[in-house]
Amino acid sequence: MVSENIITICDGTGCIQKGSDKLQAAFEKEIAAKGLGDTAKINLSGCLGMCDKGPVVVVNPGYTIYGNVAEDDVTEIVESHVINGNPIAKLAIQEDHLFNRFFRVFGDAKFFGKQMRIALRNCGIIDPENIDDYLSVRGYEALAKVLTNMSPQDVIDQVKKSGIRGRGGAGFPTGLKWQFTADQNSDEKYVICNADEGDPGAFMDRSAIEGDPHTILEGMALAGYAIGAKHGIIYIRAEYPLAIERLEKAIEAARASNLLGKNILGSDFYFDIEIRLGAGAFVCGEETALIRSIEGKRGMPRPRPPYPSVSGLFEKPTLINNVETWANIPVIILDSGDWFSTVGTEKSKGTKVFALAGKVVNTGLIEVPMGTTLRQIIYDIGGGVPDNKQIKAVQTGGPSGGCLPVEYLDTPVDYESLAEAGSIMGSGGMIVLDETSCMVDIAKFFLEFTQNESCGKCTPCREGTKRMYEILTRITEGKGQLGDIKKLERLGNMIKKASLCGLGQSAPNPVLSTIANFRQEYEEHINDKKCRAGVCVELLIYQVTDKCVGCGACKRVCPVNAISGAKKEQHSIDTDVCVKCGACMDTCKFDAIIRV
Amino acid sequence: MVTPLDVIKKKRAEAVGRIIGRGYLATKRVYVGMATCEIAAGSKEVMEVFNEAITKDGLTDVYLSQKGCAGRCNLEPTVEVIEQGKNPVRYGKINREKAAQIIERHLKNGEVIEEWIID
Numbered sequence A: 001m002v003s004e005n006i007i008t009i010c011d012g013t014g015c016i017q018k019g020s021d022k023l024q025a026a027f028e029k030e031i032a033a034k035g036l037g038d039t040a041k042i043n044l045s046g047c048l049g050m051c052d053k054g055p056v057v058v059v060n061p062g063y064t065i066y067g068n069v070a071e072d073d074v075t076e077i078v079e080s081h082v083i084n085g086n087p088i089a090k091l092a093i094q095e096d097h098l099f100n101r102f103f104r105v106f107g108d109a110k111f112f113g114k115q116m117r118i119a120l121r122n123c124g125i126i127d128p129e130n131i132d133d134y135l136s137v138r139g140y141e142a143l144a145k146v147l148t149n150m151s152p153q154d155v156i157d158q159v160k161k162s163g164i165r166g167r168g169g170a171g172f173p174t175g176l177k178w179q180f181t182a183d184q185n186s187d188e189k190y191v192i193c194n195a196d197e198g199d200p201g202a203f204m205d206r207s208a209i210e211g212d213p214h215t216i217l218e219g220m221a222l223a224g225y226a227i228g229a230k231h232g233i234i235y236i237r238a239e240y241p242l243a244i245e246r247l248e249k250a251i252e253a254a255r256a257s258n259l260l261g262k263n264i265l266g267s268d269f270y271f272d273i274e275i276r277l278g279a280g281a282f283v284c285g286e287e288t289a290l291i292r293s294i295e296g297k298r299g300m301p302r303p304r305p306p307y308p309s310v311s312g313l314f315e316k317p318t319l320i321n322n323v324e325t326w327a328n329i330p331v332i333i334l335d336s337g338d339w340f341s342t343v344g345t346e347k348s349k350g351t352k353v354f355a356l357a358g359k360v361v362n363t364g365l366i367e368v369p370m371g372t373t374l375r376q377i378i379y380d381i382g383g384g385v386p387d388n389k390q391i392k393a394v395q396t397g398g399p400s401g402g403c404l405p406v407e408y409l410d411t412p413v414d415y416e417s418l419a420e421a422g423s424i425m426g427s428g429g430m431i432v433l434d435e436t437s438c439m440v441d442i443a444k445f446f447l448e449f450t451q452n453e454s455c456g457k458c459t460p461c462r463e464g465t466k467r468m469y470e471i472l473t474r475i476t477e478g479k480g481q482l483g484d485i486k487k488l489e490r491l492g493n494m495i496k497k498a499s500l501c502g503l504g505q506s507a508p509n510p511v512l513s514t515i516a517n518f519r520q521e522y523e524e525h526i527n528d529k530k531c532r533a534g535v536c537v538e539l540l541i542y543q544v545t546d547k548c549v550g551c552g553a554c555k556r557v558c559p560v561n562a563i564s565g566a567k568k569e570q571h572s573i574d575t576d577v578c579v580k581c582g583a584c585m586d587t588c589k590f591d592a593i594i595r596v
Numbered sequence B: 001m002v003t004p005l006d007v008i009k010k011k012r013a014e015a016v017g018r019i020i021g022r023g024y025l026a027t028k029r030v031y032v033g034m035a036t037c038e039i040a041a042g043s044k045e046v047m048e049v050f051n052e053a054i055t056k057d058g059l060t061d062v063y064l065s066q067k068g069c070a071g072r073c074n075l076e077p078t079v080e081v082i083e084q085g086k087n088p089v090r091y092g093k094i095n096r097e098k099a100a101q102i103i104e105r106h107l108k109n110g111e112v113i114e115e116w117i118i119d
């Protein structure tokens, strides 16, 4: 149903503290009293970023924002605005945050209303291939602002004030990184955008680029000005052809509009951006390997220090940030670092984009304020687990992350809380697992990935992940041995400590976290040769029950003649011969064959 | 002195002028999702249907634009119809046939097709 009027009440922590929960009841009462029923809908949104003016209520159409709303105001808002269509000027507040535009189009849908779109503010709103669309939503105004009246240090100070930390995984404070690079004395410096996005199943950065390429260019140009660099490079995997095409178009259009290149916007600032394509090796997302790859060398990591901010591309000071980090920068400059720091938690500021996938009703790309709990994400936005199944765990951080069991669903997503719980924020993968997911199998899946992607330079990662993978394979095949869990733990901890780069240092995480939280499942696989989720094929046993009438249909389809039994008598399956293809079960008309 | 801020404001005014010149103030604006994910789900065909309705069949008073992915992966391709003064209508899982119906029923006759709405 599309209601004629939508009243959105901010349900963020700030507004709740100021009494927004009472407003909901008041609006409901008023709407019922006036008999508005279907024509007016009440909607609760996530934080709208106007906490100082809370409680905040937005009335659509027209997108009128009311601030400091008291219960006494409710009658007037309903009568004057909702019924008569006259917004109330004296209660309305003027707030033009960049992210509000997304809310105008999508805010009344439950899936979107609970989100807060800062990095993805324009995705799904503007035509990404038309620079006019970006300009019309205050595009490149942040760049103009710093060129007009901010010093490079002012820009860095704003980024520091915002409290933003890197979105590529490690969560290093962005402002500090900018300061380190700015402080280097060098006639040549570089700015790099890391768009390698190698985590399996991740598509946050691709969507961000495809939906709003100019914001990345603007963010990089702002950094160029702040740290004194002339050249920007976007390193993106060749498997993202549309994102590349849109970046190329955007760069061309920006050059033609004097937003890149010489004398940008009439100033004496020069900055230009090139694209470098990666071949899609996971390790090339690691910053030192990425830099080698741009230099035309084999993409292998090197020990740090020196950090890229001191010695990076061509041994020059280099600032490298992730796509999502870049997309936040223009907002920090236009809406101020102070405003940005009001969003999120004490140590994790702003929002985070997640690719929500797995056993959840609404899969998709979401962006939520830091501090939102896993439960809110999975149930309020994701719509819960489909088919009335039980949720078992949430995997965050992809191949470098961990699996959190249901007891941790109230963990807020921020760098510290997720780490404390035994996982990581990572770059934003979030997979919901239910009772049909086998935790050993999940761990094996991620380890197979990291083991394949290990570059081979250091022994712990190259050999260690291989051995771990072998052990996991035999466990899932029913050949697990006593002591395998201990071995995995020992190997895992050793690989974490001794590996050269983040790939090896984090590769054991999916295994170690599933052992920590789901040890029983490992034990069942090893001791009882059982997979409770029914995923590990080799551990399944097919049996014939007394429902069998002895028709012989199963016997005929069995490819290995594992089934025997006389006509009209109950058959049986020789489990040593059985290859677990399931053909018998599919054929049986009497549901007499079961899998245990 | 002309500052970069002055320059960008002028550029923005010109950009808005060009967007309006392309018909932005038309009664109905139609946005079709055109990211990799949307295209994989079939949004190019959907775009084609709208495009042809405008260029070949003379559908007027409609502003057609592509857009990036808003994030509703399981409901793509998505299409929004936005009318001034009304709440935006968001459709999901649109294909050729449904696009043709949106043109006939919603764009020409003002009927909102409830079954396809994303909430």
Ligand SMILES: Cc1cc2nc3c(=O)[nH]c(=O)nc-3n(C[C@H](O)[C@H](O)[C@H](O)COP(=O)(O)O)c2cc1C
Residues within 6 Å of the ligand: A165, A166, A167, A168, A169, A170, A171, A172, A174, A194, A195, A196, A197, A198, A199, A282, A283, A284, A285, A286, A287, A288, A320, A321, A322, A323, A325, A427, A501, A502, A503
């Ligand atoms: C194996 C490995 C893969 C990585 N892949 C990526 C990636 O795909 N994208 C990314 O932005 N950062 C990736 N990183 C992190 C980068 O090394 C670096 O920390 C990041 O680009 C810094 O940007 P940020 O501070 O904005 O997060 C990876 C790190 C490792 C160890």
